Amino acid sequence: MTEELIITKPDDMHLHLREGETLKHVVMHTAKQFARAIVMPNLENPVTTVTMANRYCQEIKKHIGDSLFNPLMTLYFNDSLDSDELKKVRDSDNIIGIKLYPAGVTTNSKDGVSDFKNCLPIFKMMEEFDIPLLIHCEVSDKNVDIFDREKVFIDKYLINFHKYFPSLRIIFEHISTKEAAQFVLESGPTIAATITPQHLLLNRNDLFSGGIRPHHYCLPVLKRSAHQTAIVDAALSGSPKFFLGTDSAPHPKNQKESSCGCAGIYSALSAIELYAEVFYKNNAINLLENFSSKYGASFYNLPINSSKIKLVKKPLHIPESIQIGKDQIIPLFAGKTINWHLSS
Ligand code: NCD
Ligand code: ZN
Numbered sequence: 578m579t580e581e582l583i584i585t586k587p588d589d590m591h592l593h594l595r596e597g598e599t600l601k602h603v604v605m606h607t608a609k610q611f612a613r614a615i616v617m618p619n620l621e622n623p624v625t626t627v628t629m630a631n632r633y634c635q636e637i638k639k640h641i642g643d644s645l646f647n648p649l650m651t652l653y654f655n656d657s658l659d660s661d662e663l664k665k666v667r668d669s670d671n672i673i674g675i676k677l678y679p680a681g682v683t684t685n686s687k688d689g690v691s692d693f694k695n696c697l698p699i700f701k702m703m704e705e706f707d708i709p710l711l712i713h714c715e716v717s718d719k720n721v722d723i724f725d726r727e728k729v730f731i732d733k734y735l736i737n738f739h740k741y742f743p744s745l746r747i748i749f750e751h752i753s754t755k756e757a758a759q760f761v762l763e764s765g766p767t768i769a770a771t772i773t774p775q776h777l778l779l780n781r782n783d784l785f786s787g788g789i790r791p792h793h794y795c796l797p798v799l800k801r802s803a804h805q806t807a808i809v810d811a812a813l814s815g816s817p818k819f820f821l822g823t824d825s826a827p828h829p830k831n832q833k834e835s836s837c838g839c840a841g842i843y844s845a846l847s848a849i850e851l852y853a854e855v856f857y858k859n860n861a862i863n864l865l866e867n868f869s870s871k872y873g874a875s876f877y878n879l880p881i882n883s884s885k886i887k888l889v890k891k892p893l894h895i896p897e898s899i900q901i902g903k904d905q906i907i908p909l910f911a912g913k914t915i916n917w918h919l920s921s
Contacts, residue, residue, distance in 0.1 A: 580890035582917075583897035586882040587869035589614040591711075591750055591771045591822030593841070594648070596620055598902030601640045603827055606845040608646035608918060614647045615711075615822070619685040623653035627665040630672050645884070648824040649673040649877075651711060654690060658699050674709035674748070674876060679730075682717040683796040684826065684840055689717075693734060693820060695723055700738065704745040709877065711748045712789045714757070715797055724781075727797050728756045731915055739764055751834065753797040755807030756819060761818050762811070769876045771822025772812050772868075774844050774851040775909060780805040791838040792907045795824065798840075808835040812868055813861045822849045825874060829904035844909040847895050853888055853917035881899070885919040 589607060591612040596598050607614050616637065618624035624633050630650040637648045652658070652666060653678035666672050676697070678689035690696055703710055714735055715726040739747065748769040749761055762772045775795055780802040784793045793799060811819045825848060826841030833839060844851060849869065856865040874881050897912045898905050 581920075582853070582865070582888040582890075583885050584866040584888070585870035586612040586884040586886050587821060587838070587846065588612055588766045588873050588879075588882070589733045589845075590820055590873040590877070591615055591617065591716065591773075591824050591825050592825040592845070593617045593619070593824070593921065595827060596636070599827055600637065602901045603638045603825075603843075603845055603884070604637055604646070605642070605644075607825070607848075608641050608644040610845075610849045610886070612645065612646045612884060613649055613879070614770050615651060615673055615877075618651045618653040619683075621677065621685055623655075623688050624650070624875070625653050625655045625657070625688075625864065627662060627669060627672060634671055638795055648673075649913070651676045652694070652701070653688070654678070654710075656699075657690065657696055657724070660702055662707050663699075663708060665707050672846065674711050675703065676711040676713070679715065679717045682713055682715050683725075684828075686713070686717075697741070700742050700745055704742045707744075707746070709746040709748060711750055713748050713751075713796075717844050723798055723872070725802060727752075727754050731756060731760050739768060741804050743767065748876070750822065751797060752803045752808060753800050758811040758819075762814075762816060765769065766818075768921055769818045769820065769851045769872075770811070771823065771824070771873075772808055772819055772847060773824040773842075774855070775799065775824075776808045777812060778851065778910070791833040791835075792842065792909075792911065794833070794838055795826065795842045796840040797903070809855065809859065812855070813859055813864055815864060817867070817872040817875060819868065820876065821852060822867045822873070830907055831879045831905075833907070842909050843906050846899065846908045847893065847915070849886070850893050850915055851916045851918055854915045856872070857890075857916055888917045891918050892916065893918045
């Protein structure tokens with residue numbers, strides 16, 4: 578008999594949808610699997626105001642057709658956020674939080690934060706208004722080894738942010754190290770983390786297996802296998818502090834396969850199946866639903882989705898490449914076969 582798993586429809590708590598032709602196509606991949614997604618604001622012209630977020634949300638909604646998919650928006654943290662703007666965020670139904678990028682840390686982050694001292698009054702207001710702060714937790718200091726940038730951010734900044742603003746809800750995005758998992762576990766209930774499929778499925782050997790593998794390059798960069806194990810343990814721990822956030826981030830094939838390939842992995846095509854693969858391989862498929870569909874919603878004070886999805890245990894072949902408008906995109910696990918299939 579075919580094995581089946583019916584779970585509450587999941588939410589993707591960290592997603593890049595882009596704009597224009599790419600947005601038009603990639604939004605459908607997410608909408609097929611997820612009821613809601615938290616949409617990152619790092620467009621080429623970042624989404625810095627409530628007006629811009631509402632406009633971007635309308636643009637996304639034009640492409641979701643008949644699906645009941647609900648995009649949840651974020652603002653790009655910037656110095657001009659004042660109490661009037663933050664009150665609008667607090668009172669908004671579709672803006673869920675504010676995403677902070679240290680300047681220069683990743684794709685489209687040049688307008689991010691360069692001096693954290695300027696952020697503190699804004700953190701104070703966000704704490705008062707109970708607005709979640711989503712952080713890309715890596716230092717962008719080029720003198721810090723790229724594999725240590727997450728740990729250095731925790732020690733230099735995050736510990737203090739949590740200490741001085743203990744009621745501020747902080748989402749430690751895409752954790753990639755054992756230090757990150759440990760920090761989240763040991764800190765208060767206002768700290769949680771998203772976990773991507775790539776940090777569960779891959780480690781830094783996969784970046785260099787038989788040659789350089791640009792489609793495995795993302796930020797935070799993949800770490801050594803002991804860290805991968807710690808991230809898997811966190812996802813399977815049953816702690817409500819860890820939940821699904823794909824960080825699916827499409828880049829055209831030719832921009833990844835270049836002398837300076839950009840960071841980002843496209844996983845939206847088969848995201849829930851890839852997470853199912855990890856839980857299944859670790860004999861923990863029964864823990865998938867909380868991780869993918871409940872813990873994130875609870876942390877963000879959202880209702881749990883009422884709709885369900887069905888996963889069937891039968892081989893799923895992930896295509897080598899997909900065409901998005903005029904671009905080719907290589908999805909995560911391209912050309913591989915995995916065990917679970919989302920039933921339509
Ligand atoms: C993301 C992107 O391409 O927008 N890239 C990535 O490697 N994860 C940005 C980000 O989340 O760092
Ligand atoms: Zn991201």
